[in-house]
Amino acid sequence: MNELDSSSGIPLYRQIKDILRHEIIDGSADPQTPITEAQLLDRFDVSRAPIRQALKELSVEGFVYRKQGKGTFPVPGSRVHRPVTVRSGALYQFLADTGLDPESTVTGVERVVPPTRIAQNLDLSKGEELLHFTRVISVEGAPLVEADVYIRAPKEFIPTGGALEERGSAFELLERQFGITLERAEHEAWATAASPRQAETFGVPEGSPLLVIETLFFATGGLPAGWRTAVHRADEFKYHFITGA
Known part of the structure; x- marks a missing residue:
């Protein structure tokens, strides 16, 4: 047939x-x-x-x-093979496009003064607040990624958790409402062992391997626009790189 x-x-x-x-x-x-x-x-x-x-x-x-x-x-061993060509902040849509039916849960949407290290990386003025939230992306009911996100945005930009869950990317909403677009992103990645809290979040034994990726986002013109710390289940997630010889 x-x-x-x-x-x-x-x-x-x-x-x-x-x-x-x-x-x-x-x-x-x-x-x-x-x-x-x-x-x-x-x-x-x-x-x-x-x-x-x-x-x-x-x-x-x-x-x-x-x-x-x-x-x-x-490619064996995992359901998600993310190429580096995927636009930063677009993981949810990438998973949907590959047929994995992701679910997004967003909590803790608020404006806060970020930790010192993040404020320094974003070159913030003293006391400057950012939009902050936590997003968990799940596939087939199993948490795959937990992201802690800080975004430099106008005070008028106050999306609901529901709006962030529906769109999958806060930067898409920011671009649509205020015309602020991302130009590039810098990433650092390393392996870590699941803490008791992370083990509970991902449903894995304490000490299981996890992949951590920190991302510094830049808007058009080079202004630091946001920071994300994303923790991934290492047994379900791989990055695919193509480099020159």
Whole structure:
């Protein structure tokens, strides 16, 4: 039976990509077995062009990788493979686009004077307040990421927790309401062990490995615009990087 629907209006490469992506996510694709063009040509009965485009996009999104001289393999071990090309602050939408049906819970929305280290990194004046909130992103009911967020924004910018949950990114709301856009972001990442509180949040044993990523956001023009400390379950989350030789 043909797995593709040529009458759907969806490009063939997109249909192939979606089929392969779901197989990788649900674990039915063997990470030790290469995904070859010949195999896919025989399976889908299409030309090489949509096959190559599907594999290219899966590679960019971090679902497959190439081994020199051996072929293309599924990325094993986690449901989320975030490429560095994903726009900062857009993780929720990325997860939704990859079919993982994320849920966002936002708490503690308020204006506060941030800790000294964050104030220094953002070059704040003494006593300057930022919008602060905590966001937990879950997949299939299991917490995946907990983010502690501080945003430099006009005092009139007071989104509700519900609005932040619905949009998935506070920066999208900030851009829509005030025209403030992000220009770039700087990241630092390291491994840590789950504290008792983090173990409870993520439902993992105390001391389990976690991935911490701190991000300093800059608005257009170079003004420091925000700070985020995001803690990820290391067994469910990987970053995919492509660098020069």
